[in-house]
Amino acid sequence: MHFTDLGMIAQLLAFVFAAYAVAASALGAVRKQSALVASGRRAVLMVALFAIVASVALIISFLTRDFGATYVAQHSNLAMPWYYTAAAFYSGQEGSLLYWCTMLALLSALAVVLHRRAPAGLMPWVVVVTMAMDGMFLFLLNFVSTPFARTRIVPSDGAGLNPILQDPGMLIHPPMLLLGYLSWTLPFAFAISAMITGKLDASWLRAIRRWTLAAWSIQTTGLLLGMWWAYHVLGWGGYWGWDPVENAALLPWLTATAFLHSAMVQERRGSLKVWNLGLILATFCLSLFGTFEVRSGIISSVHSFAYSAIGPWFLGLLAVAVGVSIGLFVFRLPRLRPEHEFDSVVSREGSFLVNNFLLTGIAFATFWGTIFPIISETIRGQTMTVGTSFYKQVNGPLFLALIFMMGVGPLMAWRRATWRSVWRNCRWPALAAALCALVLPLASETNVLANIGFAVCTFAAGTILYELWRGVRVRHAHGEGYPRALATLVRRHRQRYGGYLVHLGLVAVAVGVIGSQFFQTTQEFTLQKGQAASVGGYHITYEGISSRQADGVTVITTRFAVRQDAGASAETIAPGERIFPGFESQPTSVVSITTHGLTDLYVFLSGYEGTNQASIKVFINPLVPLIWLGGLLMLLGGITCWWPERRRLAPRLAERARGQPAPVEVAV
């Protein structure tokens, strides 16, 4: 008996329990039999258990180098260190499917446990939807493409993992991204349940608020990790190429971000119900599209590591999901009347509408550019490429408008604001933006577009910091030290200040993007030993090359001395490449990235001739470190929003209110 057999049995049992959970929950909900519903709930836990067993079995098969299993033999070899061997678990089609099923089952189990007291009528249907999804994927896993298939002839060594994937990024980016995709299943399930049961007030929204915040944070992290990985590994000096796969990951993020904002309008004012449901359904379907597009190979991409024949199955699944969503949506449309109309466009709600308009606009343009090659192919029989300049020209201005709105929006009051108050709140940031616009050209940055971008970013950051400052100042006036005042402020209003942190992070990312888009310089050099080259104030001297063996991997390392105009001391950098056994024709590059202040010096070894000559490609990327810094801020803000509110305050306030006549303003 092998571990693969155990895995086979476990995934079959998981499938059976998933099917049972769907049937029991649906029947229990329809006939109102709570015993059946409870039984369905327990079945979810069993699905999670068996999915974990199957995953562990696969990981053990990898770690014990069981090359009798086809999947193991195809994706690992003896030379790989244990961590990449374990990570090879999700490197292929079948394994990533299993990962998908396991994580979804775990999240569903978590939802079942956490929402025991949540809106009762919803939960059985939530179980039905999540387990139906998981069941369909488990079906594919069991009967169409299983990772546990064995061959009679056991090879002595496996084929190994694509060298590009043997990188620390592999350990965290793919699981994060997949988790981000699949975590939207739960909000989707709640939305579908709300539509089935007809309980379309804000209760389902409240139930999923923290799920959506968590899903959004995971997705953001996944995207930023992908950018970071691409930047460190691919050697083209960039981090985002508007490649179809990257777009597919961005699309659900855009609609999800729109949802996070418009959901606040529904929670407060009871309007935008149709729109919110639509956004949740769209986010889930786009997540499915993202999962599917990579696998199907219908759109060519540099990221297509796993092709397979299950593309049509995914397409079918996507069609079912879209069909069911739209059907239920149309069915429930009459019940989706808003409780309040909007009072004015100049209000928080209005600014959220503009935010949604921009985000969906970006999403549409991105989607359109991604699928345009298919449209072109079917109509004209010619595959068209849609390159980065399309996205830059269409999405760039939209993103800029979004950042501007990020500055103005939070300053507007709910229901109705006056221009007067908006102006009062943003005049200092506007002044800062004007000063920025003034100083930059004087400091001989003459690119108008970049300067507009920087000014808008200054404005947005200014409004956020000004808002923070005003809150802190009020608390400080009452005897709290500044740090403590800030901490209390954030702790008391987590969602609000967490949101500001995210905004601040996004502004930092935007500054980084603008900097690297407009001011990147690049130059190629071929240098003899001892010869020096100069670019953008850096003087680079070639010093030599060496090669060594490490665990079967040949590591080529070059040495260059870098001296800056100002600083006298030289620094040694070592761009190189690694040649993996079995992949001699595709060496992976070791890019040298050194950060000087806020500028990255990015050196890529493009070739070498013997020991005396080397060719390098040098990129000078200003402000790129801000992208990673901003990413960290966004993650921090996401966690702040997500972190549970302290419940201690509410009962105490109520207690006090009972004891003494409550002032009217308590309801603030």
Added chain:
Amino acid sequence: MTFISRQLNVKRAVETAPGGPAAAKSASADSEQGKHGTARYGFLRRPSVVVAVLLALVVAAVWAVAVIHAAAPPTEDQRVYTIASQLQCPVCNGESVADAPTPIAEEMRSVIREKVREGWSDSQILAYFHTRYGDTILESPPFNGFTLIIWIAPLLVLLIGGFILWTAGREWARSARPVLAGAGAGAGVVADSPRGAERDTLLRELRRELELDDDPEDNSGKEGRR
């Protein structure tokens, strides 16, 4: 007529403003301005707005000068890179000629460099490759013929969306006007928290929270037992 109603509103604001005299003062200041301009755009007469406009003019002037004096002509390397990044590497997946490491991309880069040295313009060089390889060589689809669709569609969607948003906004403004007239601009001002009122509310909230913080652990212990 409007003036009288405004006066009334101010009076009401004085009575109801949680901020007391400070709020009322600011409200009447607003109505002072209302006498001259329309109430809605009265803020345009404030000194800070004047300063902003002046500042905007200065910024525009500086930018104009900067743009006119702008920029040394791009170097040969920069031109080659700019042109190459507008061409798609024919044998790669979505990489431009500027970035692709393949021999054909290298070849094309050297052709571009040659033409640049011969004095061809950017668009001439692009057209040269376009006639040889067809539409697919261009990094983004050309702005004419069939591929115009790709550019037009997002613009169209944005326009339609913007139009819907605009008409909806007008609709709300119209339906909300009676409310505005009834409650009066004064109420708007109060809700909009002149500094005094906002500060007072915040202060009250803060005081309450500080009081709550004063009685520390023993209370939370009670909370835990409950």
